[in-house]
Amino acid sequence: MIDWESIALTARLAAVTSVILLVLGLPLAWWLARTRWRGAVLVEAVVALPLVLPPTVLGFYVLLMLGSNSPLGQFYEGVTGTLLPFSFRGLVVASVIFSLPFAVQPFLAGFRAIDPRLLEASYSLGSGRFHTFFWIGLPLAWPGLLAGCVLSFAHTLGEFGVALMVGGNIAGVTRTVSISIYDSVQAMDYATAGWTSAILLVTSFTILAVTFTLQRKFVSTWPGT
């Protein structure tokens, strides 16, 4: 019996995570691409940490950070009356942190590929930083922006360790596809595990293939930039 509930929950989690990362990641990547401040490399390193840290380590710290003993957790509890760990919102926070490099790195690559002369040309024509970001930065970096959104979405779909550490395994609340597959395997239900895995595999593959096709098609229409 395929666990459709966890599939829907995972899709929701991935979508929310991608949207949040788009909102947070774009300004962060734009700033990282433009700044001349030397300390920016440290910020870049922090953003890339989830790439190399084990999910359990990351999940552990996020759990501590969100827990009821931390200032952040207490603040959240005071405002909402609920706790972040083992809730869907907590899972979203953890996913955002865990997928941050998968969004920010492609964004950053997209922004860095823009000829700085084009931005200077925009400024020289009287355009301010915001206008230039929206009219030159975003449209020219959009293959990178698309890649960042898709990668953070696809990466969230398949995350396991952090989800288990922060979210636990509550059906309908925090049980994601990968945890559901793990449960099936533990219960020796190989048929369900196989079907669910196949759905995840095909979905991820399709998303990536469509993205790369789009990128190729659109990037090739702006030669000589």
Next chain:
Amino acid sequence: MARDLNIDCKVRFRNGPEIAPQAVFSGAPGRTTALFGPSGSGKTTILRLAAGLTLPVSGNIRCGETIWSDDRTFCPVQKRRIGFVFQDYALFPHISVLGNILYHLDNKDTALRDAAFALIDKLGLQGLEHRRPAALSGGQRQRVALARAVIRRPHWLFLDEPMAALDQTTRLTVRTELREFLQREKIPTLIVTHEFNELAELADDIALIADGRVIQHGPTREVLRQPSSLTAARLLQFENIFSSEDKSPLPVAKKSTGIAFRAEFVHIEKPETPTLAGRIFIPVRITRIRSEGPLVRLTGEAGNTLIEAAITSQNHAAWMQPGHRACLSIDQRDVASIPLRG
């Protein structure tokens, strides 16, 4: 002048030379000043300082009475109301020609749209309004970049090597058109070039740049005729330069550091030619002959020094061969005497 550009500032890049221009560029309507110098001399940096694209570390820049940059204030490029044409034009690749020209302007404003179409007509870009920059030739891109800069009626126009991206044949026609366009638009212009051939046609004034400094600045004809230093003479491609310490084949006035004269002004005649008043004659032995397009360049040896002469290939007689004796002559008025410094 209301909009004279007064620059006296400093900037230094890591591992680079100090760029410290000091000059007042005439802001008269339609007047063009060329920043001329070898690559790496800091011409483009000076242009970027003037435009506000590079931050000076100290000093000040004023446009007329307006302070663009000093110790306390910095007017960003957006607020300077200038036009900047980049070397590769920096047209926005995802926006049409018309979109580029009207970028950041209200494209519903009919007066502005009319102005844009008037510029498109003037610059011969009709029919290309909706094309993307990638579908334009180099010359067309340059004109779009000019239109985009000029439609805002900038106080100053800055052009960074506007011919560099064009091929040799396009350059000649574009140069004449550009000159006429700048004069018609009546906007004071600062133009960076390292092409000696462009100077006489493009510029009213020349500022010679060496090692990040303005070493000579004045009306084009004057600068081309009278270099103020030996370095200036070398930059201006005087083929014959003799400092007073050299064994000059020509008399060097006492209060000067040397003399310079152009190869084109040197005549070459047979050795027995009679002398004429006002001309200096130097007997030489021809050592070398090189053809350079329509010109023939001859090197003559007089004592221990070499003198260069350039004649048209039509005037290249059969007897002018290496090893033969000849007589070079030059009008005294064509010999620039380089004054002592300071």
